[in-house]
Amino acid sequence: DNSTLAYSVGVTLDRFIKKKQDDFPFASGELSQLLRDIALATKIVNRETNRAGLSNIGGAFGQTNVQGEEQQKLDVIANIRFTRALTKGGEVCAVVSEEDDEVIDLQNSSGKYVIAIDPLDGSSNIDVNISIGTIFSIYRRVTPTGSPIQPEDIMQPGNQQVAAGYVLYGSSTMLVYTTGNGVNGFTYEQSLGEFFLSHPDICAPKTGKIYSINEGSYHSFEDGLKSYLDHCKRKEYNARYIGSLVADFHRNLLKGGIYIYPKTKKSPTGKLRLLYEANALAFIAEQAGARATDGKDRILDIIPNSLHQRTPLYIGSTKMVVEAESFLEVKQESI
Numbered sequence: 001d002n003s004t005l006a007y008s009v010g011v012t013l014d015r016f017i018k019k020k021q022d023d024f025p026f027a028s029g030e031l032s033q034l035l036r037d038i039a040l041a042t043k044i045v046n047r048e049t050n051r052a053g054l055s056n057i058g059g060a061f062g063q064t065n066v067q068g069e070e071q072q073k074l075d076v077i078a079n080i081r082f083t084r085a086l087t088k089g090g091e092v093c094a095v096v097s098e099e100d101d102e103v104i105d106l107q108n109s110s111g112k113y114v115i116a117i118d119p120l121d122g123s124s125n126i127d128v129n130i131s132i133g134t135i136f137s138i139y140r141r142v143t144p145t146g147s148p149i150q151p152e153d154i155m156q157p158g159n160q161q162v163a164a165g166y167v168l169y170g171s172s173t174m175l176v177y178t179t180g181n182g183v184n185g186f187t188y189e190q191s192l193g194e195f196f197l198s199h200p201d202i203c204a205p206k207t208g209k210i211y212s213i214n215e216g217s218y219h220s221f222e223d224g225l226k227s228y229l230d231h232c233k234r235k236e237y238n239a240r241y242i243g244s245l246v247a248d249f250h251r252n253l254l255k256g257g258i259y260i261y262p263k264t265k266k267s268p269t270g271k272l273r274l275l276y277e278a279n280a281l282a283f284i285a286e287q288a289g290a291r292a293t294d295g296k297d298r299i300l301d302i303i304p305n306s307l308h309q310r311t312p313l314y315i316g317s318t319k320m321v322v323e324a325e326s327f328l329e330v331k332q333e334s335i
C-alpha cells in the first residue's frame with residue numbers, strides 16, 4: 001500500500017539501522033556499527049563481482065588488483081574485503097570464514113562480536129554469470145572482553161545468534177538481515193551507493209509449490225526422501241534449483257518453497273556448513289515464519305563440535321518442511 005511504498009522508498013539502510021537501534025533503549029550502537037561495516041564490505045564486493053568478467057582484460061581497463069598480483073579468485077578477494085572491513089570497524093574480535101581453516105583472531109580483544117561468514121557462496125557460478133551470495137552470522141562473545149578468545153566464543157549454537165543476513169548478487173544486489181525482530185530486505189542503488197528498504201518485514205508463505213534439490217544424487221537419497229520427491233511430482237510442483245544456495249533460498253523465502261540439501265553418498269552429513277551457511281539462513285527463515293531442520297531437529301539447536309562441520313538442511317515454508325520430515329519419519333520406522 002502507499003504508506004509501505006513511501007516508507008520503503010525513503011529509508012536507507014543507515015536510517016533503518018538507526019531507527020531500529022532507537023527501539024532498543026540500552027543499545028550501545030556497536031551492533032549498528034557492525035551492520036554498517038558489513039554493508040560497506042558488501043558494496044565493495046558487489047563492485048568486484050560486477051567486474052569479475054572484465055578483470056582478466058587487464059590492459060583494456062588498466063586494472064591490476066590492489067596488491068598488483070595476478071587476479072585472485074573472487075571468493076578470496078571477498079574474504080579479504082570482509083575481514084579488512086570488520087577489522088577496521090573495531091566491533092569484532094574473531095572471524096570464522098569458509099575461506100580460512102582456522103579462526104581469524106582480529107587481535108581486538110575489546111571487540112564484543114564474533115562473525116561466521118561465507119564471503120562468497122557458490123563462487124563456481126561466477127564464471128557462468130549465475131547469482132552468488134554472502135552469508136553471515138553474528139554472535140556476542142561469551143568470555144569477557146579483554147581476555148583471549150576461547151572455543152566457547154566460537155562454537156555457539158545458532159540459537160545464540162544476535163543477527164544474521166545474506167547478500168544476493170543477482171539481477172539486483174540485495175541485503176536481507178534480521179536482528180531477531182523480523183526480516184527486512186534492502187536493494188542496492190548503484191548510482192547512489194546506498195541500500196534502500198525494498199522488502200519490509202518479509203514473511204515467508206506458509207506453503208508453496210517449489211522444491212529445490214539436486215536430483216542428480218537421487219540414487220543415494222534415503223527412501224523417505226525419494227518418497228517425498230515422488231509426492232512433489234504427483235502434486236506437479238515446480239523444480240527450481242540454481243545451484244547457488246542464497247539464490248535458491250531467497251526465491252523460496254519470497255514465493256514459498258523448500259530447499260533440501262540432504263545427506264548423500266558423496267556428502268554423508270550433507271554438504272552445507274553449519275556455522276556460516278545453515279545457521280544464518282535458519283535464523284532468517286524462522287524470523288520470517290518459515291522452518292529449518294536437518295530433516296528432524298531444529299538447525300538452531302545443533303551444538304557445533306567442529307568449525308567447518310556440515311549438516312543436512314531442509315529449509316523453507318513451514319508446511320513443506322514439516323511434510324518432508326513426515327516422509328522421512330515414516331520410512332525410518334519401516335526399516
Ligand code: P6P
Binds near residue numbers: 121124214246248271
Ligand atoms: P551441488 C555452492 O557450491 C553450494 O555451496 C551452494 O551454494 C549450492 O546450493 C550447493 O553448493 C550446490 O551443490 O552439489 O548441488 O552442486
